[in-house]
Amino acid sequence: MAASATAAHGAAPTAEDAFEAAMRANSAAPPMSLEDARALVAGSAASPELVAALSLEKMGIHTAGPVYVNLSFEQLNAHCIVNDEVAWTGDGVAVVDTGKFTGRSPHDKFFVEREPSASHIDWGSINQPTTEPVFDALHGKALAHLSDASAGNADPDAGRGGRPLYVFLGYAGHSTTRRLRVCIVTTYAWQHWFSSNMFVRPEAAEVLPLASADKDFVIFNACGIKDEEWAAHGLKSETFVVFDLERRMAVIGDTRYGGEMKKGIFSVVNYLLPRAGHLSMHCAANADKETGDTALFFGLSGTGKTTLSTDPARLLIGDDEHVWDDEGIFNVEGGCYAKTKGLRAEFEPDIVAAIRGPAALLENVALKPGGVADYDDCGKTQNGRVSYPLEHIESRVPSSTGKHPRQVIFLTADAFGVLPPVSRLTEPDRAMYWFMSGFTAKVAGTERGVTKPEPTFSHSFGSPFFPLHAADYAELLGGKLRDHGASVYLVNSGWTGGPCGGGGHRMPIKVTRACVAAIVSGALDSAEYRKDACFGVDVPVAVPGVDSKVLTPRDTWADAEAYDKQASQLAKMFRENYEQFKQEGKPDFSAFAPPGPASA
16 A cells, blocks of 8 residues: 555654555555556546546546556555555455545545425535535546646645556446446545445446446546545635535545445435435345345444345345335345444355455555455554455355335434334324434444444434435335335344443344344234334334243343433433424424333
């Protein structure tokens, strides 16, 4: 990997420098020689016909050097070797250090405020407005950076070093009628690699037509630049992730974290498709091997979507982003983006098996001597990740599509430790209330500054990615549930026996898997239930493979009065949080709020 700017200037080493130095020291040999890698790179530039079809000049990028478009994974390996961008495990898997940014920067994300999108966006602390002149300034700076990088004239002190230009052309969505044509422009081969994993890769014959076609959305990733005028521009820092929905483009600066591109396109999907009547969802999906019946797993990053949906006994459709339209569901992505903290083949065999060359790409994962990945070392971040294409999952649905769901599961990492491991949200309107509340805990590392689980409410189980009002998504989901008769369950993958940091412990994965298995098998459809008076949910009296005591959280606490107090506090938080959604012209589901103290 190229030496950091800090090290290059002789400044005091940072924690990032130490991590990078350890990766360098412990890296195994790359999967091919430098000579072979250079030969592959030399023959991988886009043809003049393809470059002409891209019309980069019309985008504002003026190239004087080679442009690389939709490289193969073998070619990407070669580029990363020649560019010195990654380290390697002993198994030949690339490991990238994303620098100081190991998670998204939600406070640095903005949308240009102009019509007609301005009338539809739910403006606030999440969907922050900026102006056209500010976007134009950042866009111009990004284009100059990308042009300089291609020409080999970039300033090494700015972290560019004359890097090549990489362009990914593909789709967001496996539906031929709903998918978006996306274009991702970067100066790092590993970011091109990440895009190749996470978006839908076109067939070779489709690349040239895609290059000449109008793009539904373009991301200009100029991560090597900062906005020194951020205060005058009304931003929060030198870092920026800014979207112009009317011109269908976004610019990224000062953060190399790949998740900004992934979630950026997802935010665009969540604006465009719901306005056309199609429900976009932050959820995983899988299907029964025999019947094809599908289940959805909603949840914030780190709550178990990937782990629970990647089940050898079922077929994976996708692990994070889906759309539910009139025909059923389809995956938005071309790959998976799994957390690696504590990864074990015993519990997540399909994910571990998917971490292989030449396509898998590890992020911010520590290496032991000899290039052994250490998934327990979270010194750099607790948000270590791996991206890999869907083809790396043997047990999957090849089309990445499915029937209308039979079960819908809301995953919550309850840091208070008061919710049962599984419960049913019997009435659709109650499900809508919990969907709009989106209660969970922000899991360490998925956003900058989050170092331990923090109780939070995030509508649609992912509010940072959903630009419209929460009720817009809830109404679409409610309509789907009624039209297709899907059952909704709440699964707590968080804490039990007490709160996080106060005597509780994480819900055993075996318990959570048993609850999910009972849901998708239909075993809970006709089960006996009791009403949880405090939260208004229906709790099964028995679940196969689960100790009945665990099903009643109050019984797992050493101090029942402490449980009552904590449960009452959480119920009150639900009611207070929902007040923000009461708006004229929008549906009100507050009648289904947790009753609270009187029940405790």
